[in-house]
């Protein structure tokens with residue numbers, strides 16, 4: 470079932486050309502001048518129920534603007550958008566019940582209230598029955614470690630504590646679609662793992678997740694699809710596995726040998742591979758295309774020359790791939806689209 474559907478979505482901001490200083494302000498009042506900036510430039514997007522999609526791109530790419538359009542905070546200049554069958558900027562109230570949003574550093578919590586009271590207010594706002602509210606808090610408690618946070622006034626929370634409390638606020642009404650911006654920022658390693666595990670669990674249970682983040686580990690551990698935007702356009706849209714298969718076929722196996730092997734060259738046994746022997750003649754690296762050879766092929770080929778005592782494989786990271794896409798080393802023509 471398609472939960473998020475956007476066609477030709479476009480947002481153009483009108484920006485005032487205000488000259489500097491008081492004189493400039495007066496001149497602008499008399500004769501205002503503007504220029505236009507296209508933040509989102511014709512985006513087509515279909516996201517299915519239960520999908521976890523990473524929506525990433527360099528600063529200013531148009532990520533937040535897209536999320537604002539999908540949540541109905543702003544209206545599109547052109548194009549159509551539907552979320553759970555509703556037009557977000559038209560059916561704002563109904564849409565709010567279907568979605569949870571954690572946006573940048575903006576908190577949902579009332580600054581001067583204990584977290585418990587903020588959650589109570591949100592319970593009333595979303596009209597959550599008391600029993601369901603308590604059951605939901607009990608579900609969220611072990612992941613987000615809420616018990617310690619509930620009595621604390623929001624402004625006294627550390628960044629990581631506030632993030633946990635905010636996540637509880639976003640997820641309290643069990644929304645069908647959740648938009649999260651940098652959801653693990655400020656969390657320690659344990660809390661980060663717990664949140665990532667929890668987000669995976671959410672999508673397994675059918676919640677649709679759209680993650681805008683610069684933390685690529687979040688993407689690898691939570692998302693199954695990655696949409697990359699740049700200049701307001703989608704430059705890549707595919708599953709994480711497909712992007713790796715297509716753009717990161719090389720693996721490098723590093724082997725430690727029991728005996729010196731200064732002249733080891735794998736190119737005869739495994740044509741198309743590249744190998745390098747370290748100065749100590751015992752450390753060998755073999756780079757291979759994973760669709761041409763398996764790790765076992767490489768291991769046994771090296772094993773015919775020397776006893777291997779240790780081995781590890783460098784997998785290409787999603788970080789490398791995304792960096793190359795941002796840098797324009799690859800274009801959408803070189804990569805398959807999910808649509």
Ligand SMILES: Nc1ncnc2c1ncn2[C@@H]1O[C@H](COP(=O)(O)OP(=O)(O)OP(=O)(O)O)[C@@H](O)[C@H]1O
Pocket residue numbers: 482483484506507508526527528529530531532533534535
């Ligand atoms: N309200 C606005 N008025 C004018 N221009 C805007 C407005 N909001 C965003 N922009 C511009 O639109 C472009 C896209 O901004 P957006 O915030 O969507 O980027 P982003 O991908 O979320 O970036 P970041 O990773 O830095 O948060 C930027 O050039 C930004 O300056």
